Amino acid sequence: MRLNECLNHASVPTLQRIAKSLHLTCVPYSKLDILQSILEAWLDPDARKTMVDRWCTEWDAAMRRVVLQPRHAFAREEMASLLAPYGDGAIDRAFEAGWLYVHPDPATKFPLIVPVDVQAACHAHYVAAWRAQVAKRLDDPPCVHDEEDAILADLETLVAYVRDHDVRLTTTGAMYKRNLEQLMQLFEVEESLELPRWRFGYGKRAFAYPDRLALIYDFACDEGVIVEQDGRVEVDDARWMAWKSRLTVVKLRRFLRHYIASYRGPIPRLADVLRLIRRLGGDWLDLASLYELCLPFLNAFYYDSTEDVWRTRIVKMLVHLGVARIGSDTPESPPKWFQTTEVGQELLSQGDAESTADLTERRPALVVQPNFELVVVSPDPRLEETIAPFVERIPSDGVRAYRVLAHTIARGLREGHDFDAWRAFVVRHSLYGIPQNVERMLARWVAASRGEAEAEHRPPGESWA
Template identity: 50%
Template sequence: MRLSECLNHASISTLQAIAQNLQLSCTMYSKLDLVQSILESLRNPLSLAEQLDQWHEEWGVSLRRIALHRRNVFAKEEIEHLLASAGHDTVNGLQKALAQGWLFLQNDSSRRRYYIVPKDIQMALRDDFQRRWRAQVRVRTDDPLVQVDEGMAALHDLHTLLQYVQQREVRLTASGAMYKRHVQQLMELFEVEESIELPQWRFGYGRRTYDYPDRLALLYDFAYDEGIVIERQDERLTVDPARLSDFLTLGRKTQLRRLLQFYVRTYRRPIPRLYDIMETIRLLADVWTSNTSLYAICAPQIQAFYYDQPTDVWDQRVVKMLVHLGVARIGYDDDSGERWFQITKLGQELLTQDEADLPDELTYQQAALVVQPNFEIVVMVPDARMEAQIAEFAELKSSGALRVYRILDRTVERGLSLGRDFEAWRALLATRGMAPIPVNVDRMLAEWVGRGGVQAAGLGS
């Protein structure tokens, strides 16, 4: 809906509040006069610019997120959450936004309430943010001396991974990961090679982020999520021929777009504002843009994640992965330490397609813990009720800055003997986790439950 439609559907009291806020001289009891006066004011470029400045100052990051969102219709809980991030309480925040004329209350046929930001107002907000940001970023008109553009390499290497598994006998460790020799052979076959030496702490960025380098982990997790690769119970890795055939019948850009969608779904757990970051990049980086100045624009949307500082999240989880996916390229000159960033033509196509729409952020807000392969549960977001449920089948190991619980055979046995609901507990780990439950943990839990949790399986008691 556009502004004119929203005003026509609005109540007389809402129109009066908007007119008073805009300080309009009109007949306050004539709906027609109110609608026409408000439209005339907000369609006047000078008046609208003045209002945008006021809204920008009052709502800040909340307005930014609304401007960048592809939807303009929000549930009551969503809009309350967005407004709360600007420091407004629920009631006063909603009343203020409604009185300013950029948010409108609507009811559907079932009388369910939802809120609309008029499409033309949302576009004006987006254009205003883009104008402000363009004044802050540094750009260049010539090409950097050295450029890194991986194009379709991720897709080629995904096909190589699938062919490798299809043509060889790939054995898995007890935790369900490929042995290092397989990983090394894949690196020799891939167009883009990665170091297979991994830091000690790795979690949150996918199912196999514990075991493989970032790019390989993404390709492998995608193939697993699509049901193409199967981790068999006899510790072998195989390919489902039917799923593989279905995937290969898709166009190359469609395949890559699905990989990009998977990346955003996976990385949005540790980076909740990833969608906003990518939209900001899409609006600004159509030309060579200073990586440093682009990061400064996106920084308010980036938070540290465990051992990853905000700059690490930007460099390793956003920039590097977008380059791997062919969405962006980076460039630099020999005589300068500055890196330059640009969305590729392929990236513009992938990011502007409707198919790239993803579930909304609220889907991911509940991610609050990490289950590690060593049977420890790291609580990332304090939640007393959640921790009480975790403690039903685990014990508290550490209560420092991050609370850590440990799963043992005896803690599982204790929970079962007390009549606790194990399936509900496991579902909690799956739904609140920033990554799936590691395969070795899932298997051992099933074994303990099946035999009553009698033995320790070398984990200690």
């Protein structure tokens, strides 16, 4: 909604408070006169600049978050969290300031609105300031490190290695060191296998593998390409062939989404950092000044300082993902320059343009329990509609719960639903992932159902032999 629409739906007392906040002269009891006075001030370039400067100064921390969002409507709890540093009654004061409004539909999921033209004006204000803060260079640095799509090649190497070797897991659920050493010799990008004692938070297997390998391995498992079963690692050839058929940019996009999902726990504002980086374009940027710009969105995480999070968990991983490249002035000097690649700009732009249900913003909404029950912890009709084909509802008071069983899997497949897409959806929305015993039974039920379907369509007298 635009500002004129928001003003039109606002009450007279709200409009009066806005006019008073903006120091406007108008007839205080005429809604039309107040509304026209506010719009006339907004349409005047000098007055609009004064408003935007004031909003971006008085509400700086919150407004930075608002302008980086790919939407302009917010849940009340979300806005309350953004405005918490401003003390009690901050939402009411934001209403009075004239940049926040109530949605006219009380039943909407996002009842608070920042008008799109207000958000756009504040966005332009910040982007201009951000670009002025970061030092740039016009030519390429003498030494450039760019991994392009090497992560896809090394995923293929991992799959080939697992297929050709008897890869077993230790009691902690990790591959043996000899397997890791052999993989590092085959990978295009090699990593040290010497890991600190405490490693956690950045994906399910960050405790056992170096950062890039952990990301690749977790991704392969979440995609179902690699399966851990009975202490061994195996390849699901059907899912691997389906993966290989995708376009390169689609593969990289899925990797990026997986990275955000894995790292947004320890780095809650990772999505904001990526949106900010995208808005700076594809210039070569000074890493130090870029770090200072992103610092309000960064945090330390246990054994990682804020600078470690920036350097190791964001910059290094974006290079691994092909989203960015880094440059140095000499072969021996540390990286000094950062540039988003063309593919990276495309990937970040696509993520920025996606809906509020996108993975970068989505909060896990399901708990998949070992007893094959799916409990919806954040009720969402769209989510429940998506999981419905392969589950049955469990009658209960106060809890929205479902159960997945052999007959529900068979029913969904029989009706033509895509199980692989369903499983990926559940993984994305699950707070703790899918327990291994549930994964094993799902695979068996799917295989059994598909086998029965093939048997039904087999000509009489024909055997598998």
